[in-house]
Amino acid sequence: xxxxxxxxxxxxxxxxxxxxxxxxxxxxxxxxxxxxxxxxxxxxxxxxxxxxxxxxxxxxxxxxxxxxxxxxxxxxxxxxxxxxxxxxxxxxxxxxxxxxxxxxxxxxxxxxxxxxxxxxxx
Ligand SMILES: [Zn+2]
Numbered sequence: 340x341x342x343x344x345x346x347x348x349x350x351x352x353x354x355x356x357x358x359x360x361x362x363x364x365x366x367x368x369x370x371x372x373x374x375x376x377x378x379x380x381x382x383x384x385x386x387x388x389x390x391x392x393x394x395x396x397x398x399x400x401x402x403x404x405x406x407x408x409x410x411x412x413x414x415x416x417x418x419x420x421x422x423x424x425x426x427x428x429x430x431x432x433x434x435x436x437x438x439x440x441x442x443x444x445x446x447x448x449x450x451x452x453x454x455x456x457x458x459x460x461x
Contacts, residue, residue: 351416353386358399370401371446372423404440408432422447 359381366375375381375398382402385394397405401422408420420432422443427433436444437451444451 351386351388353384355383355385358382362396366396368398368401368446369395370397370405370422371443373446398443398446400440400442401446404436404443407439408435 361378362375362381363377365377366381367373368375368381375396380399381396382399383394383396385392387393405420405422409415409418412420414420420430422432422436425432427449433444433449436447437449
């Protein structure tokens with residue numbers, strides 16, 4: 340991976356990006372903010388962002404959803420989607436996640452209309 344200039348002048352250097360078949364320790368997923376439990380698969384990235392080291396752990400499904408969303412909306416570098424920090428009123432990504440990536444929507448606790456009515460019955 341080389342050095343790439345981001346739109347806002349920031350520089351991201353990815354030093355490591357790898358799929359882990361089964362993590363040894365639990366990690367918090369940066370996309371959905373739920374735990375990746377020991378033994379579950381994950382994707383690990385490590386690099387330098389504007390001079391600061393970063394490392395992120397994400398679920399493979401969350402990563403795939405974010406990558407697809409970024410591709411669809413041309414969101415890269417500092418615009419890259421991190422679902423747990425995104426506001427639906429601005430991005431309107433909830434409906435898209437519910438339809439395309441229901442597993443991720445569930446982790447983010449995005450309420451679907453069907454689920455809301457079920458919850459009301461309980
Ligand atoms: Zn996740």
